[in-house]
Amino acid sequence: MNITSSIQEFQIMFAKLFSGAAITMAMLAAAAAHADDVKVLNFGIISTESSKNLKQDWQPVLDELSKRTGIKVNGFFASDYAGIIEGMRFGKVQMGWFGNKSAMEAVDRASGEVFAHVVNPDGSAGYYSLVGVQKDSPNKSIEDILKNAKGLTFGIGDPNSTSGFLVPSYYIFAKNNVDSKTAFKVIRTSNHEANILAVANKQIDAAVFASDTMARIEERQPAIAKEVRIVWKSPLIAADPLVWRKDLPADVKAKIKDFFVNYGKTGPNAAQEKVQLAKLEYSGFEESSDAQLNPIRQLELFKQKGKLEADANLSADDKKAKLDDINRKLSDLAKS
Template identity: 90%
Template sequence: MFAKLFSGVAMAMLAVTASVAHADDAKVLNFGIISTESSQNLKQDWQPVLDEMSKRIGIKVNGFFASDYAGIIEGMRFGKVQMGWFGNKSAMEAVDRASGEVFAHVVNPDGTSGYYSLVGVSKDSPYKSIDDILKNSKSLTFGIGDPNSTSGYLLPNYYIFAKNNVDPKTAFKVIRTSNHEANILAVANKQIDSAVFASDTMDRIEERQPAVAKEVRIVWKSPLIAADPLVWRKDLPADTKAKIKEFFLSYGKTGPNAAQEKAQLAKLQYSGFAESNDAQLNPIRQLELFKQKGKIESDANLSAEEKKAKLDDINRKMSDLAKS
């Protein structure tokens, strides 16, 4: 029986190895795309980039879409996704949990390397500021982003809620989770009173649906967030990594198709891509540690010794980040 069990395990391991080898032999890579908008819109914008990448690196590249950010992170964790476009928070999860590594980031049309988390209301809303919204939250509906979204969740949770000692889950009459595009549309159509969304998604709405954008008024803007990173699995072959990086760093800048590529970048609201690494995630790690620190300090169930030990550990991690 043991021999049969061992044989079964061995066969399963061989099957996994064979499938990986087969994928490599077949020259196929999956590129994960986080769900900031509908899959249809995202595919429309990214597919030409992926098609060109397939030609340039000599490996077929498929788009990989999921209904939430976790689907892309888990896809990378289990080897179904080899690289992808992430937000900083989801990239941090991919790096920590899915053998990910940041290798580049997007660059905005004006050459800057960042974006913002925004809170919007309908244009004729009586609420003029985030303070107005917090004061009246018990009677309001609020749209927030995916839990793995930097601009849709992490930043507003820290800068709006944690710093004001507000629990969004209990503060609002109704709180709804959705992607950036859906939150903008819900505010514009007065389906919810206010919502969080990313500035780059708002830029795309302004370009594609200007009538919708005019129905939304911004009442809060976060500090600058580092531009969205591109992440690959660490175990990709070195020569494949070199080809991928060369493709992104040159896309829209050199080669016979540069003009066409630049036009495609404009649809994505980018001017190109720049080299980066895991250090770009440090500010997000600091925010996560600040959030954890606040929870520990307010936890009445911890003894003084437990609280001190946990806070000492967080302070050590924050100090290490400051040095890196």
């Protein structure tokens, strides 16, 4: 190899290295610019009760988040859970407070990722699905409600609600081979607060709602709470997750996570933040991940499995193939 060709090869190699470095630097610069360009974030809040109550409880947290991150944070409310999920899917919502079922939908369909979860006042990391009746109701148990279902009006939660829909669908209906859509005289869908109020006011006979919403009613409207008697309580459900879009810049994610995991714990405003957490019925937030959704995924798959096994219209081969797929997914979740 002569000196001229060696120089030419070196020039080509240098040009490639320089080009690669330039591209890398350009990508890093673009990422940094993208992070700097984040001026406003929308925080989605699922509709467990009225928007007025939710805004009252969450707005001080979002205002403080704005101050700490230097990014304006707006509360985003919708009339149902799907509105928050779709908002995240189309980039109108960048992060938010979800239930586990709606968080699962956000992760699967809306580029979501769990980064934290709430912690209850007693330090526990979970809550319950409840069924309540009016205090003078002759129905004393969930068995009574199922036995008398044809004559009852029943309130259930949003289809994307964990405690309002998924958990009772499995533990009350699927495990008892009951079709909730046809079992009752009337079945109504509403948020947790509305279901509690409807039972208390004898507008419906029984309803599903979350234990944390019931705790807020007991604190704010004790006379209403006294009109409701609990007849069923679910196994513990993992505490509500906070979810952000995966495509948020890394430095923005770091600021958001740091804010939530330290809220009410450190800093000059910790005492005031603890008061605000008490209004939300929380003691704080802890770091989490998508793994907290695995039990909910298992519940959803068990529910699907029960429906398939009871489906007389499927051919044996189709049923076997679908059941094998569900069993594979359940096995994979058990290993994770």
